[in-house]
Amino acid sequence: MATQKATMMYAVLLIIGLIIGVAIGYAIKPAPPAAAPTTVTQTVTSTSVITKTVTAAAGPQEIVIRAMTVGPDEPSYNRFENLKRAAELLNKMLADAGIPVTVKVEGEFWTGSWEDYKNKLLMMFQAGEAPDIILSGHEDIAPWAEAGYILPLDDFIAKYKGLWFFDDMIPSLWDSVKYKGKIWGIPQDTEARPLYFRKDLLKDMGWSDEDIEEFKKKAWNGEITLWDLLEICKEAIDKGVIEEGYCIWHRPKRGVDYYQIYLAFGGILQDPETGKLVLDKKAMLNMMKWLHDAVHKYKALRSDMIGLDWKIIHENWVAGKLLFWFGGTWQKAEWIKKYNMPEEEFWANIDFIPVPPGEKGGKPVTLSHPLVYMVSSQSKHPDLAFLIVALATNPLYNAIHAVESGHLAIMYSELSAKKYQEDKWLAVSASLLEFSKFPPNHAKFGTYDEIVFKAMGGVESGELSPEDAVSYIVDQLKAQLGDEIVIKE
Incomplete structure (x- = not known):
């Protein structure tokens, strides 16, 4: 308690010093002399003049x-x-x-x-x-x-x-x-940004509680990959548990979330020594291939995911129509307070893992x-x-x-x-x-992100192949970032 009081007293002294520093410290100095009377002449009519003497008061x-x-x-x-x-x-x-x-x-x-x-x-x-x-x-x-x-x-x-x-x-x-x-x-x-999953939908596929726990254990140990998730999606769709395009969704707007996929394939975003931005071509190609196959081969992801309204995403998730969601820790509060999911339903039906690696033996990731x-x-x-x-x-x-x-x-x-x-x-x-x-602190990361996001949209819509998307990204990064980008072959 004594330590807390001392800390608070020190804080008060600092604050008083600060107030002086912003030119209002007059308040803790000796009171200034009373304000001098001020004579005010007020014309009431063209032939009558009234003179008043008033004292200006200094207020808070x-x-x-x-x-x-x-x-x-x-x-x-x-x-x-x-x-x-x-x-x-x-x-x-x-x-x-x-x-x-x-x-x-x-x-x-x-x-x-x-x-x-x-x-x-x-x-x-x-x-x-x-x-x-x-x-x-x-x-x-x-x-x-x-x-x-x-x-x-x-x-x-x-x-x-x-x-x-x-x-x-x-x-x-x-x-x-x-x-x-x-x-x-x-x-x-x-x-943090976990990969949420619905336990109730896995059970509808025939999974037991033990199967779900084993899945979680393997995922936390890096033994489940992003490709394994797509196979699970195929099973869920084949069994009629979910509709095509409703297995694994990501954010619909620009943001850092989807770089978790790039990082999961071994990519890096910034050189820790030089501070320059980095594009790992192999990791980016694997990310684009995964997104392409999620949409066009496994039918796990909607082709119009980018641009989808957030409300549609959350409503489908809360209603139990999605199996996996690349979400955020803060969204649990949003589902309960805004979308009326009962607390007990959350704990009964929803769980999470870190984003799995692209290959077995890799390390799971999440972005903060x-x-x-x-x-x-x-x-x-x-x-x-x-x-x-x-x-x-x-x-x-x-x-x-x-x-x-x-x-x-x-x-x-x-x-x-x-x-x-x-x-x-x-x-x-x-x-x-x-x-x-963490996402990189770099003045040009917004440009980097805009380029990648555009290519990503092209792959999911079917307008670009994964290879063409990476070529576009490399060309645009070189043209717009110059010496501030390192292309890792």
């Missing part, structure tokens, strides 16, 4: 910090609410210290598409109207740092080293926010995509914006977010928070982190 100040945050899944609303909670905490500290200043967080929690969200942010940046705090994927750090949209946070972190979260953060998450040797964001949450708070270079109060983020990054607030939305802990102390420990799903799904990889 309110500083508004603007924030843009995103789900887009609705249960992740605490990404914004935690910033508001942090402002309330800060205001209590300021009031206890006798500082007549309040801080208010205004802004938005976005539940539309990622593409629209990022387009809106870019327009705000370009118009000079960016918010003080921005939440987005860690992969946006590189392009936004290069464009001068966000601030490096190393000096803020050094200045406020006494605040609790710096040494408590799971170390690998700091790596996700580094670019060119500097820290540009504060992790807000992380997750940390969302991070960043401070805009256009902020008038960057110190204060950073402090709000720091106060929002605490075990209690983050545990509330994790439990409500199905995301994973970012701090060791969060793992021991009562609310977190009581959530069975978070404890189980955390086992995926052993296999986690």
Whole structure:
């Protein structure tokens, strides 16, 4: 308890220093002399003049910090609410210290598409109207740092080293926010992307509980491959358990999820030494062959998967019409809260494995995509914006977010928070982190992703062969990325 009090007192002293730093520290200095009387002349009519003497009163100040945050899944609303909670905490500290200043967080929690969200942010940046705090994927750090949209946070972190979260953060998450040797964001949450499967559908195929457990064991040990999944799909379709095209689905929009297939075939996305992006032609060809066969040979995947509405995906999954789904740990909360899946039904009928390797003996994979708070270079109060983020990054607030939305802990102390420990799903799904990889932090990864996604759509629709798709990707990457891409033959 004494340690907690000392930590809080240190935090209060830091906050007072910060307030002084943003030019409102007058509040803790000796009171200034009373304001001098001001003579005001007011003309009432053209022939009558009234003179009044008034005294100007200095009142409390309110500083508004603007924030843009995103789900887009609705249960992740605490990404914004935690910033508001942090402002309330800060205001209590300021009031206890006798500082007549309040801080208010205004802004938005976005539940539309990622593409629209990022387009809106870019327009705000370009118009000079960016918010003080921005939440987005860690992969946006590189392009936004290069464009001068966000601030490096190393000096803020050094200045406020006494605040609790710096040494408590799971170390690998700091790596996700580094670019060119500097820290540009504060992790807000992380997750993993499992391959979900429906136990009830496997049982409809004749599998026993023991068969399902053996399947899981082999999958976690790398003894089940992506090709094996397609054979299971064929069996399910042949037995009439599922319809053609309804066995294994992936996300319908651009995103990092489908790179798990590329990684499962041994691909890498970035050279750890040079930082350059990498395309492994063999791994990409195997990914494209797998997608091609999933659609056109095994009839396991819809040819119009790309562009499908998210609502259609989740409704079919909850209704038990899909066997496998490349999903995310956060979606369990979405199925229960938005799509009315009973908790007991989830545990009875749904399970997960990491994404299997492309070949037996390989290692399963999952991608983690940390969302991070960043401070805009256009902020008038960057110190204060950073402090709000720091106060929002605490075990209690983050545990509330994790439990409500199905995301994973970012701090060791969060793992021991009562609310977190009581959530069975978070404890189980955390086992995926052993296999986690991160998307690259590179200013041109968006271009890389756009090219791969277009080729992927061509393969699934039947417009491109796997070989033609890889040729297209190689040609476009060389043309658009130049020296920033390494093609591995």
